[in-house]
Amino acid sequence: MKLKRAKAYKKLLHQYELNFGFREPYQVLVDWQILQDAYNFKIDLIARLEKILGGQVKPMITTCDMRHLYAAKPKNETLILQAKEYERRRCNHQDLDEPLSTLECLSSVVDPKDSKTNKHRYVVASNDISVRAHMRSVAGVPLIYITKSVVLMEPMANASEEQREREEKSKFKQGLKGQRKPDAGPKRKRNDEEEGQSIAGGATGDARPSKQKREKGPKGPNPLSVRKSTKEKSAPEASASKKANDAQPSTADATNTHDAEASGARKRKRKHKPKGDDTSAAIEDDGEVTAP
Ligand SMILES: [Zn+2]
Incomplete structure (x- = not known):
């Protein structure tokens, strides 16, 4: 077949x-x-x-x-x-x-x-x-x-x-009636009509059905906006932490500065050997850390 x-x-x-x-x-x-x-x-x-x-x-x-x-x-x-x-x-x-x-x-x-x-x-x-x-x-x-x-x-x-079409129509009508039953009659009917309009010509107005849509709405855009906000948040945080690191090196960065100190020490050894001068060493360290 x-x-x-x-x-x-x-x-x-x-x-x-x-x-x-x-x-x-x-x-x-x-x-x-x-x-x-x-x-x-x-x-x-x-x-x-x-x-x-x-x-x-x-x-x-x-x-x-x-x-x-x-x-x-x-x-x-x-x-x-x-x-x-x-x-x-x-x-x-x-x-x-x-x-x-x-x-x-x-x-x-x-x-x-x-x-x-x-x-x-x-x-x-x-x-x-x-x-x-x-x-x-x-x-x-x-x-x-x-x-x-x-x-x-x-x-x-x-x-x-x-016959099929007739039954589908009657089922559809029954479905609508079933929806109307729990709520008050005439008000619900108006809403149904508005729903029909919104289906035909796009969502307009502040009718109740659109309120339902609004309740559903935030679920859609939420992930996007959340992702965006995390990006915005994370970027300044990163730069802020970088500045913080520059100002006060954390333990992880401390090892780096030590390495830099070591390499800087070799270089410094050739130029001059200020072993006791802490302040000049610190200034040079800063320059070498920020340069790369
Ligand atoms: Zn027979």
């Missing part, structure tokens, strides 16, 4: 999970025709289904479609054996003399009350065009089919998409 397609399927499944409550293991109603086509293309249908849906799959076949397999000419024994391992979805058509068409049977199984909802959250894997066309009118039915030996999932049908 191509990476791009796999990503699209993952996103699609996520939407089905969020908006229609799909969960693993995914119940996949397979019709006899897609089984036959998968057999002809030598496709391991269940493995492909698991890849597409990205999870465990529980394949199911209706009693009517099982009967279609038995009635097929030529009869495909391997396919029958394979389909027998799937969970049998009883459709209450078993007492009829002839099985219903896949369209009639699957329609009654997926949406028994014709309420355009996929109550039991079935995925439908069908290579019957009329079946898929009907299922597109039912909200929240992932549709899988085979074309040219490739197993594909249809993008979300309009009915599902509209």
Whole structure:
């Protein structure tokens, strides 16, 4: 499966999970025709289904479609054996003399009350065009089919998409109501409107929502300003300490001055040897320490 397609399927499944409550293991109603086509293309249908849906799959076949397999000419024994391992979805058509068409049977199984909802959250894997066309009118039915030996999932049908949007809107409204509940009603409503304005045209005014933003605000610039202040602080401190060192050498600097004294002493030895003269030595020391 191509990476791009796999990503699209993952996103699609996520939407089905969020908006229609799909969960693993995914119940996949397979019709006899897609089984036959998968057999002809030598496709391991269940493995492909698991890849597409990205999870465990529980394949199911209706009693009517099982009967279609038995009635097929030529009869495909391997396919029958394979389909027998799937969970049998009883459709209450078993007492009829002839099985219903896949369209009639699957329609009654997926949406028994014709309420355009996929109550039991079935995925439908069908290579019957009329079946898929009907299922597109039912909200929240992932549709899988085979074309040219490739197993594909249809993008979300309009009915599902509209249902999804409706639910998202209602959830959004519920969310807003939920926010309003703890606080007083009308005031909160005004704030919501202002929030909407600020989102649309940037933050303006001193309304309460902006006050919330202000509370959050200092967290952002703080690290920068702190860093800046430390730099400013540290620089004068360093220079101040340098001056202090010049004035009163610390113990660490004392060793340096001793070295300087030693080297200076050698130099001084050539020029003149004022061993007893402390003041002149101290002046020369200072000059030599500050020069480098
Ligand atoms: Zn049936």
